[in-house]
Amino acid sequence: MTGPVITWALGFGFAALGLALALNLWRLFKGPGVADRILALDTMVINAIGIIVLAGIANGEGTSFEAAMLLAMVGFVGTVAYCKFLLRGDIIE
Amino acid sequence: MIGSVSLPELLASALIVLGASFALIGSWGLVRLPSLMERLHGPTKASTLGLGAMLVGSIIFFQLVKGEWTTHELLVSLFLFVTAPIAANMIAKVHLHRLRLGEQSGPAGPPAAPRDGSEWATYKAPEEGAPGWFPDE
Numbered sequence: 001m002t003g004p005v006i007t008w009a010l011g012f013g014f015a016a017l018g019l020a021l022a023l024n025l026w027r028l029f030k031g032p033g034v035a036d037r038i039l040a041l042d043t044m045v046i047n048a049i050g051i052i053v054l055a056g057i058a059n060g061e062g063t064s065f066e067a068a069m070l071l072a073m074v075g076f077v078g079t080v081a082y083c084k085f086l087l088r089g090d091i092i093e
Numbered sequence: 094m095i096g097s098v099s100l101p102e103l104l105a106s107a108l109i110v111l112g113a114s115f116a117l118i119g120s121w122g123l124v125r126l127p128s129l130m131e132r133l134h135g136p137t138k139a140s141t142l143g144l145g146a147m148l149v150g151s152i153i154f155f156q157l158v159k160g161e162w163t164t165h166e167l168l169v170s171l172f173l174f175v176t177a178p179i180a181a182n183m184i185a186k187v188h189l190h191r192l193r194l195g196e197q198s199g200p201a202g203p204p205a206a207p208r209d210g211s212e213w214a215t216y217k218a219p220e221e222g223a224p225g226w227f228p229d230e
Contacts, residue, residue, distance in 0.1 A: 050116050
């Protein structure tokens with residue numbers, strides 16, 4: 001059912017997302033500010049969701065989308081918690 | 094059919110390539126742009142456009158393979174559309190407060206103050222009765 005075109009597209013997608021994750025890691029270590037590091041972590045979560053979606057397509061299973069959904073939720077809560085802690089010195093007041 | 098490739102497969106492949114390209118360009122913007130306020134633009138577009146295109150490609154692919162329409166990809170997409178601006182707003186507020194504490198900005202310099210000469214609203218103390226206001230302070 002799956003032809004050569006979709007295999008090539010998935011290979012390109014995995015390579016592009018892997019390179020994107022490496023670029024995010026560079027920004028995470030380089031900084032210079034705390035906000036840059038939070039943004040890099042947030043973008044890493046987005047790219048990891050993309051890799052999970054592509055892995056779900058490559059396996060031909062629909063079960064990996066729950067993982068993508070959970071990662072989207074936890075990533076957002078984590079970003080907001082980092083920001084809230086830096087802004088207020090507390091996460092839940 | 095185009096040659097031996099069916100049209101839905103071609104469409105799904107095009108959407109996957111488009112989405113992965115957007116994600117890569119967003120991360121490249123995160124590395125390349127000079128200050129945080131500009132860096133915020135890249136990844137927020139990558140999360141909405143890039144992941145959105147990949148998820149629509151996945152819907153079309155599962156329609157092609159299993160012959161049934163799946164909707165939980167749309168749920169992920171909808172959640173990201175709602176949360177991406179909120180996360181970007183929080184990161185921008187953190188950046189403004191860190192600048193006021195003396196953190197150095199990038200080569201583009203700090204963001205300009207609001208045009209009417211007033212301060213950023215996030216620097217102001219909470220007004221009486223607003224969330225975050227405590228009577229004993």
